[in-house]
Amino acid sequence: MATGSGPLLPEVPRSGFLVVGGGIAGVTCVERLATEFPTDDILLVTASPVIKAVVNYRQVSRTLEEFDVEEQANHVLEKRYPNIKVIQSAVKRLKSEEHKIVTEADKEYVYEKLCLCAGAKPKLIIQENPFVLGIRDTDSAADFQKRLAKAKRIVIVGNGGIALELVYEIEGCEVIWAIKDKAIGNTFFDAGAAEFLIPKLSAEKPEPPLACKRTKYTTAESKMEERATAGSGRTGSALGPDWHEGMQLKGAKELSHKVHIEHLCEIKNTYLQEEFLQSQKVSLAFPKAQQDKRNVETDEELWPVYVELTNGKIYGCDFIVSATGVLPNVQPFLDGNNFALGEDGGLKVDKYMHTSLPDIYAAGDICTTSWEPSPLWQQMRLWTQARQMGWYAAKCMVADTLGEPIDMDFSFELFAHVTKFFNYKVVLLGKYNAQGLGSDHELMLRCTKGQEYVKVVMQNGRMLGAVLIGETDLEETFENLILNQMDLSRYGEDLLDPNIDIEDYFD
Known part of the structure; x- marks a missing residue:
C-alpha cells in the first residue's frame, strides 16, 4: 500500500508582477517593469497573438507626445525583454483573495502585484x-x-x-x-x-x-488568418x-x-x-x-x-x-471580486493607480480615475492616456514594491492630445471645450479658411484651454501659457494676431 502525502500537485506559476492586456497600456506597463526588475519574471496575459508596441516615441513638449504604434507578434516582445513571458489566453476568472488568475486554458497564475489593462469593448x-x-x-x-x-x-x-x-x-x-x-x-x-x-x-x-x-x-511576423482564429x-x-x-x-x-x-x-x-x-x-x-x-x-x-x-x-x-463609444472591459474580473466601479463602469483607481482591492492596479480604458484631478486635466479614453497610465502604473508598482515615495506624474497636470482629422493636424490642450466651466469663460478665435482654426478658452484673463487645427506652431507656446496661468489681459486680441509672433512676448 502506498504511503506518503499522495501525488504531487503541479506547481502553479508565480510572478511578482502580472499584467493583463496586450494593448498600449499593458505593453507599456510590462516594458517598464521588465526594465526596473531585469532578473524577475514579468508575465503578460493577452488573448491576442499580437501586441501593440510604442515605437518612435517623441516628446513634443512638456505634455504633448507623438509616437507610432506597431503591431508585433508576442514573441517579438519576449525577444526584446528576455524576462517577459507572454501567456496567450483570455482571463476566465480573477481570484483576488488568493492573488491568482485563471485563464480560459484552465491554467492558474499566482501574482504578488497585478495590473489590469484589458481595455474596453x-x-x-x-x-x-x-x-x-x-x-x-x-x-x-x-x-x-x-x-x-x-x-x-x-x-x-x-x-x-x-x-x-x-x-x-x-x-x-x-x-x-x-x-x-x-x-x-x-x-x-x-x-x-x-x-x-x-x-x-x-x-x-x-x-x-x-x-x-x-x-x-505594421503587422510584424503575424498573419491575418492567425489573428482571426486565435482572437476570434x-x-x-x-x-x-x-x-x-x-x-x-x-x-x-x-x-x-x-x-x-x-x-x-x-x-x-x-x-x-x-x-x-x-x-x-x-x-x-x-x-x-x-x-x-x-x-x-x-x-x-x-x-x-x-x-x-x-x-x-x-x-x-x-x-x-x-461608432458610439466604448465600455470598460471589466466583466471577466468582477465575479467574486468586490471592485469599486466608476459611474462609467470602469475600475476606480486612486492617484497611485490602485483599484479598491489589495495589490491590484489598473490602467488605460478599463479604469476610471477617482482622484481630484488638476483643474486642467480630464480623463479621456485615448491612446496617449493609455501609454501614460501604463507607464505610471508600473512606476507606482515599483515604488510600492521598494517602499519608496512617489509623486503624481506630470502628464496628469495638463490634458494634451495631438491627432489628425480630415487630414488636418489637431492639438487639444487643457479645457479645450470649456469642460466644467459653465458660462464663466470667454472664447477667442482665429480662422483662415482651409488653413487653420485656432480657439482659446479664457477665464479671468488666463488661458485654460485651446484647440489648434492645422499647422499653427502654437502648441508649445499655448501649453506654457496654460501651465503658467499668467494673466494675459493686457495682450487682448494680440494673442491671436497672425501678424504678431506671440512667442516674442514670453521669451
Whole structure:
C-alpha cells in the first residue's frame, strides 16, 4: 500500500508582477517593469497573438507626445525583454483573495502585484445583429474593410474619433452619418471648428496622401488568418488615430466621396429586408427632401437592412457601423471580486493607480480615475492616456514594491492630445471645450479658411484651454501659457494676431 502525502500537485506559476492586456497600456506597463526588475519574471496575459508596441516615441513638449504604434507578434516582445513571458489566453476568472488568475486554458497564475489593462469593448447600438458592426480592434477593422468592398451605402452612427475618420476616408460608397449632436466631432471640438472642417468632406483629397506622423500599423511576423482564429470573439486592443492607414476603404460604387449628415438624431429601430417590406414603414423609406417621388420599389435595389432614425427618416443600407463609444472591459474580473466601479463602469483607481482591492492596479480604458484631478486635466479614453497610465502604473508598482515615495506624474497636470482629422493636424490642450466651466469663460478665435482654426478658452484673463487645427506652431507656446496661468489681459486680441509672433512676448 502506498504511503506518503499522495501525488504531487503541479506547481502553479508565480510572478511578482502580472499584467493583463496586450494593448498600449499593458505593453507599456510590462516594458517598464521588465526594465526596473531585469532578473524577475514579468508575465503578460493577452488573448491576442499580437501586441501593440510604442515605437518612435517623441516628446513634443512638456505634455504633448507623438509616437507610432506597431503591431508585433508576442514573441517579438519576449525577444526584446528576455524576462517577459507572454501567456496567450483570455482571463476566465480573477481570484483576488488568493492573488491568482485563471485563464480560459484552465491554467492558474499566482501574482504578488497585478495590473489590469484589458481595455474596453464597443458600445454597440444593437447587440447580436449581423448587420451592425463595431470597429474596435484590428480584427473588426479587417472585417469592416472586407464588407465595405461590397457595399454601396452604409450608415455610420456616432460622433467620436472613429466616426470622423471613417466619413473622411471612405470612397466608393454612399455614407449616411447619424449624429446626436448639432455639429460633427462634438467630443473634440465646438461647432465653429466643425464648420471649418465640413468643406473637407466634399473636397478632393490630396494625392498622394499626406505623410502620417503618428500611429502606423505594421503587422510584424503575424498573419491575418492567425489573428482571426486565435482572437476570434475576443475583445482586442483598441484602435487609435490612423488605424485606417494602409487599408483600402473603398466601396463598390464608382464615386469618390458622398456623405449625408443627419443631425440631432439616433437610431430608433432597425429592420431586416423582409421585416421592413412587411412593415408599415415602406412609404417612409425616402425622406421628402430626397425621394423625388420615388418609393422603395423604384429604388435601385432593396437593401439588406433598414434604419429608422428618431427624426422619422428611414434609410436602407448594406450594413451599419456603430461608432458610439466604448465600455470598460471589466466583466471577466468582477465575479467574486468586490471592485469599486466608476459611474462609467470602469475600475476606480486612486492617484497611485490602485483599484479598491489589495495589490491590484489598473490602467488605460478599463479604469476610471477617482482622484481630484488638476483643474486642467480630464480623463479621456485615448491612446496617449493609455501609454501614460501604463507607464505610471508600473512606476507606482515599483515604488510600492521598494517602499519608496512617489509623486503624481506630470502628464496628469495638463490634458494634451495631438491627432489628425480630415487630414488636418489637431492639438487639444487643457479645457479645450470649456469642460466644467459653465458660462464663466470667454472664447477667442482665429480662422483662415482651409488653413487653420485656432480657439482659446479664457477665464479671468488666463488661458485654460485651446484647440489648434492645422499647422499653427502654437502648441508649445499655448501649453506654457496654460501651465503658467499668467494673466494675459493686457495682450487682448494680440494673442491671436497672425501678424504678431506671440512667442516674442514670453521669451
